[in-house]
Ligand SMILES: Nc1ncnc2c1ncn2[C@@H]1O[C@H](COP(=O)(O)OP(=O)(O)O)[C@@H](O)[C@H]1O
C-alpha cells in the first residue's frame with residue numbers, strides 16, 4: 001500500500017507539490033496525467049527521495065517516513081520499497097542488458113552472481129529479450145532499452161514500480177512493445193504508478209486515474225469516471241487538449 005499525506009515541495013519560491021494526499025492499494029495500477037509542469041515527475045521523485053520533500057508523510061509497503069523528522073535509515077528503507085523506470089531508460093552504458101539487471105541484485109539483495117543471473121535471464125525472457133542478455137544498451141533500440149529498464153525495476157521485487165513517462169522518448173513505432181510489457185506486468189500483482197500521456201493506454205490498464213495540475217490532485221477516479229463522466233472544467237479542458245486534432249469539433 002502507498003499512503004501519502006500532505007506532501008509539499010517548493011523549488012525556491014515555486015510551489016510544485018501543494019499538499020498531495022494519495023492512497024494506492026496493493027496491486028493497483030494508477031495513471032497520473034496532467035499538463036507539463038504540473039508536478040507529476042516531482043511527485044514520483046519525492047516518493048523515493050530523489051527529491052527531498054519539504055513536508056508530508058510517505059508510507060510505502062513496510063516503510064514510513066515523516067519529512068518533519070527522519071534519518072538516513074528511513075530514507076534507505078523507503079527507497080527499498082520502490083523501483084523507478086525513467087523516460088530516458090538510465091541504463092548503465094558500460095554494462096550488458098543482463099548486468100544492468102544483476103548489479104543491484106548482487107549489491108543490495110546479496111545474491112550470488114549465479115542466482116542473480118538466473119533471475120535476470122528469466123526477467124529478460126519475460127520482456128521478450130532473452131536473446132539480448134549480452135548486448136550493450138547502445139546496440140539496442142529505445143524500446144528494447146526501456147524493456148531492460150522495466151526488467152531491472154522488477155528484479156528487486158519492489159513494493160511498487162514508479163514509471164515516469166516510460167514511452168515518451170520512444171519513436172512512435174516502438175511505443176506499443178513497451179506498453180504491452182507494462183500491460184503484462186499490470187495483470188500481475190504489482191503496484192504501479194505511471195505518469196503517462198498515453199490516454200488510451202491509461203484507460204485500458206489503470207484501475208485509477210489521477211489528474212494533476214499546479215501541484216495539486218484536481219480529480220481522481222476510475223477511467224470511466226474521469227474520461228467519460230467528469231464534470232470538472234479543468235479536467236475537461238485538459239482532456240480536450242490531448243485529443244487528436246481530427247477528433248475535435250473545431
Ligand atoms: N530540480 C528542479 N529545480 C527547479 N525547478 C524544478 C526542478 N524540477 C522541476 N522543477 C519545476 O517544477 C515544476 C514541476 O516539474 P515536474 O514535476 O517535472 O512536472 P511534470 O513532470 O508534471 O511536467 C516545473 O515548473 C519545473 O520547471
Ligand SMILES: [Mg+2]
Nearest residue numbers: 040041042164
Ligand atoms: Mg515529468
